[in-house]
Amino acid sequence: MSQASQNLQLDKQGRLLHFLTIDGLQREMLTEILDTAEGFTGVSERTVKKVPLCRGKIVANLFFETSTRTRTTFELAAKRLSADVLNLNISASATSKGETLLDTLRNLEAMHVDMFVVRHASSGTAHFIAQHADPGVGVMNAGDGRHAHPTQAMLDMFTIRRHKGDFVGLRVAIVGDILHSRVARSQILALNTLGVTEVRVIAPQTLLPADARSLGVHVYHDLDEGIRDVDVIIMLRLQKERMRGALLPSEHEYFRLFGLTEERLAKADSGAIVMHPGPINRGVEMDSQVADGSKSVILQQVSYGIAVRMAVISMVIGSQNLQLQG
Amino acid sequence: MKKKQLSILNGRLIDPANGIDQVIDIHIDKGRILAVGKAPEGFDAPSLNARGQLVCPGLIDLCAHLREPGAEHKATIASETAAAASAGITTIVCPPNTAPIIDTPAVAGQIKNKAKKAGFCRLLPQGARTRGLEGQQLSEMASLKAAGCITVSNGYNPLANSLVQRRTLEYAATFGLLTMIRPEDRYLANQGCAHEGRVADRLGLPGIPHAAETVAVANYLALVEQTGARVHFQTLSTDRAARMLGRAQYDKQPVTADVAIHQLFLTELDIEEFDSNTHVHPPLRTTSDRDGLRRAIREGIITAICSDHQPHEADAKAAPFPDTEPGISGLETLLPLTLKLVQEGAIDLSSAIARLTCGPADILGLPQGRLGLGAPADICIIDPDAIWTLNASQMLSQGINTPFDGWELQGRVNHTLLQGRIVYSRVKS
Incomplete structure (x- = not known):
């Protein structure tokens, strides 16, 4: 099980492609996330609270369950990395009209989104989206059912x-x-x-x-x-x-x-x-x-949440950039 | 040379009900077995050479959802009976949870007619135990029986009220109808979607405990003792329930059971990365449950293996695991996986074939499932050496939802005969 989840989240060089679960990640990876976050803690205290690491990237917040803290800190984190952020209040729109999760995903992909931040009431949703998203699109698990956050x-x-x-x-x-x-x-x-x-x-x-x-x-x-x-x-x-x-x-x-x-x-x-x-x-x-x-x-x-989310977003976008070059 | 006559020559006949496992010819006339061994004087029929092949009674599947009427986007009687014939299955019991539900003679009749028209398979519609499967009022069982239902069940809707449970058993017994039960305590199942254990703990999937099954089995065993009514448990998933059944049989209680073939191979560990093709109901359990069920099959406590066939359209499985519909499209893997049990040494060949033929036939009280003189000539001819890889997209069933995609299997049906008529041939002969 761990082996398989590793494959989905990591590329062949062991870089982070998605962040779905802690399961299957090594200590070195977790430490790298913490160290990277450490470097971002200063950004919030600066007058210009932005770094240009994810400029030109689009991050879509897909929250099928309501959330204040997680959604806003993800949004702030993406914005401080200079990404453009789409907030989609899905529970009120698509699914109530009978659109399937896969349809919603396909529509957003047509808008060339680079990353989905997903929260959903069902365990396994982030894995499902990562399995079905276009290659090169990163998925952040912002909470799926009882499974992982x-x-x-x-x-x-x-x-x-x-x-x-x-x-x-x-x-x-x-x-x-x-x-x-x-x-x-x-x-x-x-x-x-x-x-x-x-x-x-x-x-x-x-x-x-x-x-x-x-x-x-x-x-x-x-x-x-x-x-x-x-x-x-x-x-x-x-x-x-x-x-x-x-x-x-x-x-x-x-x-x-x-x-x-x-x-x-x-x-x-x-x-x-x-x-x-x-x-x-x-x-x-x-x-x-x-x-x-x-x-x-x-x-x-709560405030550390921003730095940590900046860390994982920038690591995933960084792997995407390397893949594009490679 | 007369019509409707056929000789099957040089095949290895495996007819467990009659204790036969030998290379011997069989001769068919008017849809029945005319002779085994030497042809009668003057019998001159076309022949089918079955050298090196197994000749068995046609398989009897105690549970296959064909989706018609009501869910033709998933499958139809025509599509699924054709798939069944290609898999050696000649008799199918189809559960009542169609739309409309099989709680009137009209629906039962309609299903039988459609199957007859398709002509691949004998279909035995299962009547609803309660009207609308609602668990409140008795269905009109006598009328259902007259329309061809020989069993009743409440499908996936377990009866919550013990008094209704008792009365439906007694009323069904009045007319000699067999009550078939998917044992589940719905409160304990609590809308779970995976076995309550390590894997569900780790993946955060709502769990269904062992007790959801064993409580229901215990409950019905007590009612069987009270009423004397005969009960058949469907698709057991736990070792404990199989042991309880064994004890009740030792006490001469009239109880039988079947198991779905996937429960003899897969466990909770196969859910892996939320693979929705492993979402089944009852859920995949532990390895010790799987081993216990294999033991119960070997020892003859469980006397039938079914497909629990549940074809789905792709969308039904394309969602996060808990939101997908449970079930496997299982008709075409029933026989090859059962043969795999033999290859793995879990059971001998003759007993394995018995669990697919005379075992289910005896549960239903059918004359099929055996090939003695005068028996209906429902026959399945198998190439036991054919090694092939399952490719889900090439299955004949309209539903290609299977976790066995890519499995290497040995043994494949070459011909299927229904009442002496060839309804399927893989190879031209």
């Missing part, structure tokens, strides 16, 4: 590296709805690839995959026990619809058992950082003191 995972890795320096020796706990979370799947793959000491997931059994251990994690059902001595705590967003379908009884009980408070946070390592992919449900995943507290790096995650 690799740029979110990489901006989380970037945030961790900024605060912790290195991954070796780190203990990381991911708390909440692992089962339905594409973010968690990508984070677990990235953390293990980058060589952390331990990844823990903390959740009730109803929010865990059937065979969670096969993902390469230690499973905890008790928050106090699970966050003991960890260096990084990643809280996942709890979707309101989980109260239906008998997954959880109430937000109240969830917060009582799995909500992060100052008191509980004290059990983690004294230098621990708290992360969240957003948007936060205050009083459900964590209380406000933690969200706004000194250990929270949640807002930094």
